[in-house]
Amino acid sequence: xxxxxxxxxxxxxxxxxxxxxxxxxxxxxxxRDAMAYAARGGKKLRGFLVLESARLHGLAPGTAERSAAAIxxxxxxxxxxxxxxxxxxxxxxxxxxxxxxxxxEATAILVGDALQSLAFNLIAVPDAALTPEARLDLIxxxxxxxxxxxxxxxxxxxxxxxxxxxxxxxxxxTALQAAKTGAxxxxxxxAGARMVQAxxxxxxxxxxxxxxxxxxxxxxxxxxxxxALAGKRLxxxxxxxxxxxxxxxxxxxxxxxxxxxxxxxxxxxxxYGSEAHLLREAAQFxxxxxN
Amino acid sequence: xxxxxxxxxxxxxxxxxxxxxxxxxxxxxxxRDAMAYAARGGKKLRGFLVLESARLHGLAPGTAERSAAAIxxxxxxxxxxxxxxxxxxxxxxxxxxxxxxxxxEATAILVGDALQSLAFNLIAVPDAALTPEARLDLIxxxxxxxxxxxxxxxxxxxxxxxxxxxxxxxxxxTALQAAKTGAxxxxxxxAGARMVQAxxxxxxxxxxxxxxxxxxxxxxxxxxxxxALAGKRLxxxxxxxxxxxxxxxxxxxxxxxxxxxxxxxxxxxxxYGSEAHLLREAAQFxxxxxN
Numbered sequence: 001x002x003x004x005x006x007x008x009x010x011x012x013x014x015x016x017x018x019x020x021x022x023x024x025x026x027x028x029x030x031x032r033d034a035m036a037y038a039a040r041g042g043k044k045l046r047g048f049l050v051l052e053s054a055r056l057h058g059l060a061p062g063t064a065e066r067s068a069a070a071i072x073x074x075x076x077x078x079x080x081x082x083x084x085x086x087x088x089x090x091x092x093x094x095x096x097x098x099x100x101x102x103x104x105e106a107t108a109i110l111v112g113d114a115l116q117s118l119a120f121n122l123i124a125v126p127d128a129a130l131t132p133e134a135r136l137d138l139i140x141x142x143x144x145x146x147x148x149x150x151x152x153x154x155x156x157x158x159x160x161x162x163x164x165x166x167x168x169x170x171x172x173x174t175a176l177q178a179a180k181t182g183a184x185x186x187x188x189x190x191a192g193a194r195m196v197q198a199x200x201x202x203x204x205x206x207x208x209x210x211x212x213x214x215x216x217x218x219x220x221x222x223x224x225x226x227x228a229l230a231g232k233r234l235x236x237x238x239x240x241x242x243x244x245x246x247x248x249x250x251x252x253x254x255x256x257x258x259x260x261x262x263x264x265x266x267x268x269x270x271x272y273g274s275e276a277h278l279l280r281e282a283a284q285f286x287x288x289x290x291n
Numbered sequence: 292x293x294x295x296x297x298x299x300x301x302x303x304x305x306x307x308x309x310x311x312x313x314x315x316x317x318x319x320x321x322x323r324d325a326m327a328y329a330a331r332g333g334k335k336l337r338g339f340l341v342l343e344s345a346r347l348h349g350l351a352p353g354t355a356e357r358s359a360a361a362i363x364x365x366x367x368x369x370x371x372x373x374x375x376x377x378x379x380x381x382x383x384x385x386x387x388x389x390x391x392x393x394x395x396e397a398t399a400i401l402v403g404d405a406l407q408s409l410a411f412n413l414i415a416v417p418d419a420a421l422t423p424e425a426r427l428d429l430i431x432x433x434x435x436x437x438x439x440x441x442x443x444x445x446x447x448x449x450x451x452x453x454x455x456x457x458x459x460x461x462x463x464x465t466a467l468q469a470a471k472t473g474a475x476x477x478x479x480x481x482a483g484a485r486m487v488q489a490x491x492x493x494x495x496x497x498x499x500x501x502x503x504x505x506x507x508x509x510x511x512x513x514x515x516x517x518x519a520l521a522g523k524r525l526x527x528x529x530x531x532x533x534x535x536x537x538x539x540x541x542x543x544x545x546x547x548x549x550x551x552x553x554x555x556x557x558x559x560x561x562x563y564g565s566e567a568h569l570l571r572e573a574a575q576f577x578x579x580x581x582n
Contacts, residue, residue, distance in 0.1 A: 023439070026438070026439040026440050026444070027439070027440055027444055029439065029444055029446070029447040029448065029451070030447055030450070030451060031439055031443060031447035032439055032447075035439065069566070077404075079499040081400055081401075081404060084400065086396035086397045086399050086400060087400065089580065104377070105377035106377045106378050106450050107447070107450065109372055109377060109378065109400065109445050110372075110377065110446055110447055110450075112404070113368075113372060113403070113404075113407065113437075113443050114439035114443040115437045115440075116404065116407050116408070116438075117407070117434045117435075117437045117438025117439070117443070118434070118438055118439065119440065120411045120430060120431075120434045121430075121431055121434035121435055124427050124430040124431035124434060125431050126427075126431075131423075131424075132422075132423035132424050132427055133423050135423075136415050136417075136423055136426060136427060136430075137367065137415075139411060139412075139415040139430060140411075140412055140416050140417075141407070142416035143408045143411045143412035143415060144303045144408075144412055147317070147404075147405045147407075147408025147409055148314070148318070148320065148322055148323055148326065148405035148406075148408070148409065149317050149318055152322060152401050152404050152405040152408070153317070153318055153320055154321075155322075155323070155401055156320040156321055156322035156398070156401055157320065159321070159397050159401075160320070160321060161552075200564060273478075
């Protein structure tokens with residue numbers, strides 16, 4: 001059995017190459033250059049989940065690469081827009097200046113917009129390896145996970161929370177994060193099942209627990225992490241007086257909850273047996289990671 | 292024969308209802324409210340073109356409504372992002388405060404992002420009236436028309452022009468506008484042909500001439516128009532010292548060129564005979580309009 005870190009690194013290289021090829025196929029412009037810059041690096045965990053869930057469903061290597069690149073295009077677009085001064089106002093991302101710092105705000109807005117279009121184009125263009133019905137299902141579910149019922153809804157709730165009179169409850173933060181980061185992680189984990197019209201329930205349960213563990217780990221990292229390793233600004237939540245899983249559960253309580261969720265994620269993979277060992281290791285990884 | 296103004300008004304009502312239904316189906320949030328606000332009003336010319344090209348290809352009424360709502364969702368997203376302070380910095384749109392003025396910049400960014408997702412969702416969800424292959428072709432071509440090879444490319448060229456040492460040439464402005472506004476208009480006019488896998492060439496030629504006439508008319512309106520009727524700020528280009536079709540061709544020269552393009556657009560419709568009379572009237576309309 002090969003380990004998860006190697007598998008993640010291989011997936012990251014494959015997915016980034018596919019995404020960069022999509023960007024390179026566009027006509028030359030400052031926006032294209034900035035798209036290529038923004039798409040560089042990162043863990044590509046969502047892309048890995050797409051490839052691995054496709055492998056679990058018996059799909060040939062390569063079949064899922066466009067979908068994996070698509071979810072990373074959506075993820076990168078969300079980071080570029082999130083980093084804007086009107087949003088989280090971050091100067092640093094993946095250890096490099098953010099797009100609006102290196103170029104300007106207008107370019108960063110357009111980079112996000114064009115990356116979102118590219119994501120849907122990657123899945124919609126002719127591809128004999130998947131049925132048209134499967135590709136339409138992937139596109140509809142991705143549009144729902146990314147839009148006003150998914151990621152953007154989570155961001156809207158996050159903005160509303162910042163001007164709310166009292167900090168969010170645990171239940172409210174859980175709902176906010178389920179939309180903001182959970183929807184894309186769920187889409188990624190379920191993509192392989194969608195490709196062959198199989199049941200998405202076990203992978204959706206896995207992704208739900210994984211996504212919550214991921215967000216708790218993010219909150220822990222924001223308190224305990226090393227900014228140089230993380231490649232982004234830390235301690236933002238405490239400075240902003242925001243309620244987080246750590247502020248609500250305490251540091252030890254948050255760590256215990258994250259461990260429980262990882263166990264829940266692993267249990268959800270039972271139908272896949274030992275074939276799912278990389279997804280189990282991925283769940284362990286999200287609470288052990290340093291960035 | 293019913294006239295174009297009535298047909299456009301009917302199409303606008305149909306397309307707006309379909310778009311608002313898509314927005315209303317999202318969970319409640321400030322972003323959803325602002326999406327509904329931004330989608331209100333406007334000519335809905337692109338949506339009309341989709342419905343009319345579908346009718347020309349023998350499709351039943353209703354078949355093309357989701358695609359018509361989708362192109363308007365893309366158009367509205369582009370207006371909301373274009374109006375942002377980092378882009379064109381406009382306070383007024385369709386006679387009302389722009390989204391970032393009425394809400395805030397973060398909401399306006401998210402409104403545009405969620406409208407783009409909604410556009411692809413509208414075409415991707417199950418729909419027995421069109422084949423899966425036709426819907427994938429509509430999605431792929433819409434993603435290309437909207438993204439870094441289409442509308443966003445045009446916006447990137449526009450930004451680059453603002454910091455260029457010398458004003459653009461006629462050829463450069465034509466290329467810029469073909470991407471910035473032409474790509475969506477071409478997609479709209481060709482949508483009906485795509486729905487039945489028919490030849491898109493005549494409608495693409497029509498849309499190419501129509502789009503150029505539309506942009507020249509916009510430049511003329513910016514000089515001669517009434518801001519109250521137009522519902523947006525005028526005289527921006529002259530203030531910014533930007534090269535336009537009017538600055539390059541003169542007012543009379545621009546009007547003559549627009550008339551030639553309308554004749555070209557009408558001629559391209561020859562294969563459709565008298566059935567295309569509303570598209571011919573639409574071409575007349577784009578150079579006669581006051582907003």
